[in-house]
Amino acid sequence: VNAEIALFCVLGAPVLQAALIMLLPKPPGLRDLIHIGFSLFAAVCAAYLANAVAHGETARIVLARPLPNVDLAFAIDPLGAMMVVVLTGLAVLHAVHAAGVVRAKQEKAPARLLAFIALSMAGVCAVAFSANLFSFFVAYQALALTAFPLVAHRGDEEARPAARAFLAMLLASSIGLLLPAMIWTYAIAGALDFQAGGVLAGRVDALTANILLVLFVLGIAMTAIPPMHAWLPASSSGPFPALVAIQALAVVPAGGIGVLKVATFVFGPAMAEAAIAAQALIVLVGVGMIVAALIALSKQDIRERLAYSCMAQSLAVVMGALLALAGGEFAAAALFAAALQIVSLACASATLLMAAGTTAAITGRTKVADYAGLGRVMPWTFAGFAIASASMIGMPPFAGAWAKLWLITAAAGSGLVWAAVLASVAAILTFTHLGPLAANALAARAPTDAFKRPDGASILLAAPVILAAAATLLLLVLADSVAFFLAPIWSQGLVQ
Amino acid sequence: MRACRKRGACCSVWRSARPRDLRRRLIQLVALAAAAIAFYGGAAAGRVQTLAMLDGYGQRAPLASAAITAGALSLMGAPLTIGFLGRWRLVEAGVGAGWWWAAGLVIIASLAGVFYGGRLIERMYFRRANTAYAGDGGVWRVMLAPALLAAIATIGLGFAPGFLLRAASAASGMLTGIVT
Numbered sequence: 001v002n003a004e005i006a007l008f009c010v011l012g013a014p015v016l017q018a019a020l021i022m023l024l025p026k027p028p029g030l031r032d033l034i035h036i037g038f039s040l041f042a043a044v045c046a047a048y049l050a051n052a053v054a055h056g057e058t059a060r061i062v063l064a065r066p067l068p069n070v071d072l073a074f075a076i077d078p079l080g081a082m083m084v085v086v087l088t089g090l091a092v093l094h095a096v097h098a099a100g101v102v103r104a105k106q107e108k109a110p111a112r113l114l115a116f117i118a119l120s121m122a123g124v125c126a127v128a129f130s131a132n133l134f135s136f137f138v139a140y141q142a143l144a145l146t147a148f149p150l151v152a153h154r155g156d157e158e159a160r161p162a163a164r165a166f167l168a169m170l171l172a173s174s175i176g177l178l179l180p181a182m183i184w185t186y187a188i189a190g191a192l193d194f195q196a197g198g199v200l201a202g203r204v205d206a207l208t209a210n211i212l213l214v215l216f217v218l219g220i221a222m223t224a225i226p227p228m229h230a231w232l233p234a235s236s237s238g239p240f241p242a243l244v245a246i247q248a249l250a251v252v253p254a255g256g257i258g259v260l261k262v263a264t265f266v267f268g269p270a271m272a273e274a275a276i277a278a279q280a281l282i283v284l285v286g287v288g289m290i291v292a293a294l295i296a297l298s299k300q301d302i303r304e305r306l307a308y309s310c311m312a313q314s315l316a317v318v319m320g321a322l323l324a325l326a327g328g329e330f331a332a333a334a335l336f337a338a339a340l341q342i343v344s345l346a347c348a349s350a351t352l353l354m355a356a357g358t359t360a361a362i363t364g365r366t367k368v369a370d371y372a373g374l375g376r377v378m379p380w381t382f383a384g385f386a387i388a389s390a391s392m393i394g395m396p397p398f399a400g401a402w403a404k405l406w407l408i409t410a411a412a413g414s415g416l417v418w419a420a421v422l423a424s425v426a427a428i429l430t431f432t433h434l435g436p437l438a439a440n441a442l443a444a445r446a447p448t449d450a451f452k453r454p455d456g457a458s459i460l461l462a463a464p465v466i467l468a469a470a471a472t473l474l475l476l477v478l479a480d481s482v483a484f485f486l487a488p489i490w491s492q493g494l495v496q
Numbered sequence: 497m498r499a500c501r502k503r504g505a506c507c508s509v510w511r512s513a514r515p516r517d518l519r520r521r522l523i524q525l526v527a528l529a530a531a532a533i534a535f536y537g538g539a540a541a542g543r544v545q546t547l548a549m550l551d552g553y554g555q556r557a558p559l560a561s562a563a564i565t566a567g568a569l570s571l572m573g574a575p576l577t578i579g580f581l582g583r584w585r586l587v588e589a590g591v592g593a594g595w596w597w598a599a600g601l602v603i604i605a606s607l608a609g610v611f612y613g614g615r616l617i618e619r620m621y622f623r624r625a626n627t628a629y630a631g632d633g634g635v636w637r638v639m640l641a642p643a644l645l646a647a648i649a650t651i652g653l654g655f656a657p658g659f660l661l662r663a664a665s666a667a668s669g670m671l672t673g674i675v676t
Contacts (some may be wrong), residue, residue: 175610479498
């Protein structure tokens with residue numbers, strides 16, 4: 001029962017948080033205190049849930065029953081619990097940072113910005129804990145709708161078309177591709193519940209499995225899979241706190257979690273029927289990773305560069321999930337790589353965006369060329385930036401390295417050496433667009449007139465960056481326990 | 497504006513026109529009726545005649561806008577509204593019978609719904625009121641009541657459709673009895 005209350009709190013607290021922030025926008029101190037306090041509460045509940053999962057407890061809450069055999073239900077499982085712990089933990093750091101940014105930049109309508117950040121956290125938690133495809137679909141669409149005001153926040157001529165493109169692309173792909181795939185699955189299996197081993201395992205012929213896989217993977221456009229990726233660069237014009245919520249904490253991780261859940265619980269790691277579609281999609285995401293990393297190199301605005309960099313990393317998650325369905329013996333390793341990649345992407349991307357947000361708030365600089373030497377005047381922020389860059393590139397001992405290592409191992413082990421090569425090339429290209437940038441910021445001569453105000457970055461702006469960067473080191477000690485924690489969800493499918 | 501919206505909606509009702517799918521079509525009809533009452537009621541309560549008059553309607557007439565939003569969401573086939581149930585049933589019937597084109601058309605109709613419904617909601621909540629219309633936005637309260645009831649039904653039946661499903665199967669049983 002306690003676990004159920006905690007689950008309800010994780011999903012409901014952010015909604016209450018958003019309502020309170022909207023009702024009490026002033027004084028700013030109270031507003032920020034509510035935002036940080038509730039984020040902390042959600043993180044504590046998430047940690048409690050992870051502990052409950054580790055002890056073999058289950059919890060399930062049913063909110064409605066809109067169709068026969070289909071509930072709007074949320075349940076805890078190892079995958080969802082781990083993702084929610086990481087994301088809500090980072091959300092606490094981000095809450096502190098957002099409080100600093102809205103003060104330093106005097107962002108207009110700060111209460112609305114913070115409220116929708118809270119709501120999008122509720123959305124991603126609901127995605128992670130969704131107990132069946134229908135609940136996933138509802139949570140996914142709710143997340144798209146709550147992230148829309150984040151993109152549209154400034155409300156100017158740049159933001160409004162961007163927000164429209166964001167919403168149109170995410171909703172159109174989910175209704176046009178994900179919804180038919182879901183109804184088709186329901187027609188085949190008679191149920192939509194996520195279960196270890198896969199709902200469809202042993203129930204579909206090869207042709208249906210291949211078509212369904214394509215519909216599912218392209219329909220979950222939150223992974224920024226080409227050709228459904230345009231929403232991600234379009235959204236990069238938003239304010240920095242919104243960008244962290246979209247790229248690091250809510251929307252992009254929700255896409256990764258969705259694809260991973262579909263691969264694990266709908267198809268199952270023992271499914272070999274969909275191998276052709278899986279390989280074709282691996283080619284698509286592999287080439288997409290390389291092209292995204294190249295486009296990132298060509299972008300001179302830090303927000304656009306980080307958006308394309310995030311896209312390349314997010315596609316690596318999809319590659320991991322697809323490798324599990326490509327018919328090799330390394331299915332579990334591939335799913336593990338995808339899960340680690342979501343975690344490392346969330347940590348690294350949150351750090352990079354928060355560091356860029358601090359820089360923009362304190363120095364007003366958003367161009368890549370203007371970053372030279374800033375590390376000398378903002379050592380903590382750029383130490384975090386450099387560590388997160390190293391993690392994105394895949395340098396050990398940071399989190400990204402372990403994800404890349406497992407991904408390449410799984411690709412090579414499945415006999416798809418070319419997929420391993422594509423992933424490696426993407427990592428090298430990530431180095432070219434982040435490595436020199438970080439090195440230049442740390443090593444070049446300090447600019448004389450860096451700060452808009454003489455006192456530099458406040459503790460609210462600097463501390464979250466370095467703490468989030470430190471989080472990328474945690475996997476060094478925790479990788480074993482994470483593997484042990486996640487093992488039940490795919491070992492079951494493989495034994496059968 | 498009204499004519500084209502109505503036509504698109506009716507097409508999806510009669511698309512899989514086969515006797516044993518009557519139940520599904522009845523659900524979709526109820527869905528459409530509830531959505532349409534909420535939709536037109538909300539608009540009529542504020543004497544809205546052109547789309548441009550909806551600019552900033554969310555601030556001038558929050559309750560009427562909520563009714564229109566519920567109606568638009570249901571016509572879009574958003575999950576947890578009664579419109580979603582109708583769409584789901586139609587696609588399921590199409591897939592089950594191997595009528596892929598029918599399932600595809602329902603999905604395309606939903607997508608079209610997202611675009612026009614989305615534009616409507618955007619106008620109400622994300623645009624400033626047009627000064628030419630801002631003055632005469634007085635809401636007719638009697639007109640608002642049925643609209644709000646229908647809006648509540650649109651959402652409520654989406655959450656718990658058991659009652660509607662039973663009624664639909666009873667009604668389709670009666671109707672097919674009359675037809676054959």
